[in-house]
Amino acid sequence: MSSVIEIDGVDFSYGEVATLANINLRVEAGEFLGIVGPNAGGKSTLLKLILGQLTPQSGRIRVLGKAPRTARHQVGYVPQYPSFPRDFPITVEQVVMLGLQGSNSSGRWWNALLPSRVSRKDREAVHRALKEVEADNLLHRQIGSLSGGQLQRVLLARALVSAPRILILDEPTANIDQRMEHEIFDLLKMLNERMTILVVSHDVAFISDYVNRVACLNRTLVCHQTDAVDGQVIQELYGEHVRMIAHSH
C-alpha cells in the first residue's frame, strides 16, 4: 500500500493558541480513516489543511504526492454545514453539476478563466452520482425543499461527481437521525471499495463499526488504531474522566 496523504510534523495556530501541534499521520490508499476528538480539538482544521484551505505554520503535507492545493481536483469534500443559503433558487442537478467545475482543467491557471458549457457527458456524470447515492429521484427538486438526509446525499453526490480518489467528510451525519446515519455510513463503506475515505466524527463507538482505523485528535494525535481506543486513551483525548458505557449496534 502507498500513502495518499502524508502529514509530517505539522503545527497550526489561528491566533496565540496552538490548534494543532506536531501532527504526524500517514493515510494509505484504500483506507477508511475516522478522525475523532472533542470540540475545538482541531479535527476540522486538520481537514482544511489537507484540502489546502489553510497552510501550516510548520511541517509538510502531501496529498497524492503533491501539494494539497494542486491535488484538490482529485479530492471530494462534504462539509459539516452547508455554506449556502437554503432558499437559493437552484435545483439538485445544478448543485451536483457544480462539483464538476475545475475538474477538467489541466493545471494551467488560465484554464479556470475560460468560459465553460454543460455537456451531455456532464449531465450523465451528475445522473450517475445521484443514482449512486440513491437520490436520482431528486434531480429536479429545489435545494430548499430537501430534508436533512436528502441534502446530505446530494452533497455527497456533489463530492463524488468528479470521480475523486480521496473522499473527505466533516461530521456528515451531525444533522440527521440515527437511521439515516447508518444508511450514509453503509454507502461510505461501499464507496471505500474504490476510494480512500477520511471522516470526522464525534462518535467513536459508532464509526468504529465502519472504519479500519481511528485517529484521535485533541491538538495532538493521541492514538492511531481502533484497538487502542480504551478508557485510558478516551480520558487522555477528552482531558477528563469519561464514563464508559457498553454500546452495540
Added chain:
Amino acid sequence: MSEFFTALTQHGFLQTAVIAALLASIGCGVMGTYVVVKRIAFIAGGIAHSVLGGMGAAMYYGFDPLHGALLAAIFAALLIGWVRLNWRAQEDTLISALWAIGMAIGVMFIAKAPGYQADLMSYLFGNILLVPRESLIFMIVLDAVLLLIVAAYHRQFLAVVFDEEFARLRGIPVGFFYLLLLVLVAVTVVLLIQVVGLILVLALLTLPAAVAGQYVHSLGRMMLIATLLGAALSVSGLALSYGPDLPAGPTIILLAGAVYVISAIHSQLAQRRRARRVALSPAAGGDEND
C-alpha cells in the same frame, strides 16, 4: 396616462427616455438577480454612492460625468470587493466609510466646478427626461458587455454566488469572479443612474429581482422576470409622473416599492395557505424525512 402616450409619439426626448428605461432594465434584471441572491445590496449601495466622487471629478476637469461615473464605479467595486475578500471583519465599517467619502468628494468637486453648476439633484435622484440621445449608444455598449460576460461565465458566477467555499475547493478563482461580478454591478449602477439617480439606484437594482424571486426558482427565470418587471415599472413610473409633472425617478421607485410590498404580502399569505393545506392533508406524513 393617455396624455403620456400621445406626447410619446410627438416628443423625441420622451422616446429617448423610454429607450433609456428599457436599456437600464436589462442591467437591473440580470445583475439585480445576482445582488439579491448573493445578498450584496449593501455592497451595491456603497458602489452607487461613491460614484458621485467620479462624476464630480469628471465635471471639474471638463469630462462627461457619465464616463467619470463609470470609472469611479469600477474603482469602488474593486476596492469594496478587495475589502470584502481580505478584511471581512471590518467589512461594514469600511464600506460605510467609502460610501460617505465618495459622496463627500463628489459634492466638493461639484461645488468647485468652473462655469455652469450642474443640478446636483439630477445626479442624486436622476432625470430620465434629460438623457441625451448620445447616451443611448453608451448604454447599449454597457448592456452588450454585461450580457456577453454573463453568458460566457454564468457557470462560474453561479458557483461563486451559491457556495464560495466549495467553489474555492474546486479550484475556481473565486476572488477574480467575485470582483468581476462587482464590476458588472458597477456597470449596472451607471446604467441605472441615468434613470433614477444614484440615491435610488439600489431600489431599482433589488426590488424587481426580489419580486421575481418570490415566484420563480431559477436564476435564469429570475433575470428574465426582473428585466420585464424593471421595464414595466420604469415606463409606467415615467408615464404616471408625466401628467402631474412629478419627478420621474422617485415615482418609479415608489411604484417599485408598492409592487414589492404587495408581492411580499401576497407571497407570505400564499406560503401560509400552502403550509396549512399540507398540514391538514391526510397524506401528510414523514415521507419527506428520507
